[in-house]
Structure formats: structure tokens, C-alpha cells
Amino acid sequence: MKLVKHLANLGYGSRKDVQWMFREGRVTDAAGEVLYADDPLDHDNMRVDGEPLDLAPGVLLMLNKPAGHTCSMKDRGRIVFDLLPPRFRLRNPPLSTVGRLDRDTSGLLLLTDDGQLLHRIISPKSKLPKVYLATLAQDLRGDEAAVFASGTLLLESETTPLLPAELEVLDARRARLTLHEGRYHQVRRMFAAVGNHVDALHRERVGGLTLGDLPEGQWRALGEEDRVRLFAPA
Incomplete structure (x- = not known):
């Protein structure tokens, strides 16, 4: 049987x-x-x-998440699982998102049914960099890179400072931010802490993985080379 x-x-x-x-x-x-x-x-x-047959157990998927979709199965609106084959919702062990992107954030989202792999990816010990492109409501004031890199920035209602993060200014209202941890709505809260607001947020990279030419709303299964790339040192 x-x-x-x-x-x-x-x-x-x-x-x-x-x-x-x-x-x-x-x-x-x-x-x-x-x-x-x-x-x-x-x-x-x-x-x-x-x-x-569909993919065997132990899958790792990459999805180019559009804004407007949530990562929860329980949400009544559009969810990321709507972008996958319907049968994938019935898998056991279940397919889960590796961390979350909020509803208004687009970009690279990983999903897996391998619990050990999921915990390895999100574990602080892995220190996988996550790179975001942020479009801001106001012009950058000029000291954000130093504040984010300081390792002393405290988010509202938290008592542990953020790890140093790298900010690359692209123009007056666009910046690329590299994080080495994952706190709740971290990018948005970081810019709020320096008096700005994120109008649009897109995750470009996790570890050594990028979306490449994967269209928005589409997914692909990741092979062994992709997994090696995910954990490869920067």
C-alpha cells in the first residue's frame, strides 16, 4: 500500500x-x-x-510573489498558494512558506515541505543575507546607511538592537537594503525609525539565490545546484 x-x-x-x-x-x-x-x-x-507525478517530497520552490498576495492559508483574500497547482495545498507534509513576505511586498519567496531545510534557512546561525529594493515616500536624508550599519538601531517596542545592515542608495527615493536577520516588517520599521515610509518593497535575493528571469506570479522547483547556491558564502 x-x-x-x-x-x-x-x-x-x-x-x-x-x-x-x-x-x-x-x-x-x-x-x-x-x-x-x-x-x-x-x-x-x-x-x-x-x-x-508531481514533485517528490522534499521540494524547494521559488516563487516570484506579486504584491497583494499573503503567505497565509487562512486569509480570505488572494494568497500565494493560489499561484501554485491546486493539488499542492493537499500535500502531506504540507508545503510552507520559508518565512513570510507581507501582503504589499513582492519578490523572491521560498516554499518547502522539508521542515529541517526550512529551519536551516531561517535559522539565525545561517546568516543568509536577504536583499530588498525599497521605494520611499520621501527623499533619503543622507545618514541612513550609517544608522543601519551601526548595529545600535532599536525598533519601536524592541529591546535588542538590529544587526548591522548595508544600505546602497540608488537615487533620492530608492535604496537597496541587505539584512542578516528577519524581524517582523523589518525593512518598513527600519525606514520608519529614520522618519521615512516605504511605498513599495521587493525582495531581490535570499542567500545566493535571485529570481533571474522568473516572471511575476510564476514559480519553479529548485534543484541541487540552486540549494548549494542558496547557502554559498557571499
Whole structure:
């Protein structure tokens, strides 16, 4: 029954639903031979209705998140999971976002069903840089880079100073900010602390990964080379 459990965990239906799929001959190998529930598990060789199976457990996905989508399954509005195949919502273990981007922030978002990988990415020990492009409501005043790099900046209602962050000024109202930690709404709160407001925010990079030519609203599975790049030293 390993094959039944495997397909159910991938979101193809309940175990009862999947058992019917086997009875109807809808599950085959790549050559079209009908498979049975007690056959050996060979994910890459399996087909459902002639189509290869969805990604095997242990996936890592990159999504180019549009503004206006939230990272919560419970939100009543648009959510990032709407941009993925519907079956992905039914996977077990579930597919989760690696950290969150708020509703109004766009850009690089990672998702995985691998709990150990998720915790490795978000762990402070990993110190993965996260790079954001911020468009501001007011002109930069000129001392923001020094304030953010100081390691002494306190956000409102917090008692632990922020780690040093690097600010690259692009023009009067645009800047690229590199963080080495992830606090709640950190970029927006940092600019608020220096008297400014973020009108638009886009995450460009996590670790060594960038979106490349991935269109907005689209996703792709990351392979082993991408995972190495994610954790590669800057």
C-alpha cells in the first residue's frame, strides 16, 4: 500500500480515492503498464492518467510573489498558494512558506515541505543575507546607511538592537537594503525609525539565490545546484 499512501500524500486524493484510481488502471509506469498498490515505489517512473507525478517530497520552490498576495492559508483574500497547482495545498507534509513576505511586498519567496531545510534557512546561525529594493515616500536624508550599519538601531517596542545592515542608495527615493536577520516588517520599521515610509518593497535575493528571469506570479522547483547556491558564502 506504499503507492496509495505516496499518492495521497502528494494530494491526489484521500487514500480511498487513490485506491479507486488503481482499480481503474489510471496509475501506470512510464511504459504504460498498469501498476498495483503493492508494487515497489519508484516515483520518477510512475504516471497518473499518463502524466508524471508531481514533485517528490522534499521540494524547494521559488516563487516570484506579486504584491497583494499573503503567505497565509487562512486569509480570505488572494494568497500565494493560489499561484501554485491546486493539488499542492493537499500535500502531506504540507508545503510552507520559508518565512513570510507581507501582503504589499513582492519578490523572491521560498516554499518547502522539508521542515529541517526550512529551519536551516531561517535559522539565525545561517546568516543568509536577504536583499530588498525599497521605494520611499520621501527623499533619503543622507545618514541612513550609517544608522543601519551601526548595529545600535532599536525598533519601536524592541529591546535588542538590529544587526548591522548595508544600505546602497540608488537615487533620492530608492535604496537597496541587505539584512542578516528577519524581524517582523523589518525593512518598513527600519525606514520608519529614520522618519521615512516605504511605498513599495521587493525582495531581490535570499542567500545566493535571485529570481533571474522568473516572471511575476510564476514559480519553479529548485534543484541541487540552486540549494548549494542558496547557502554559498557571499
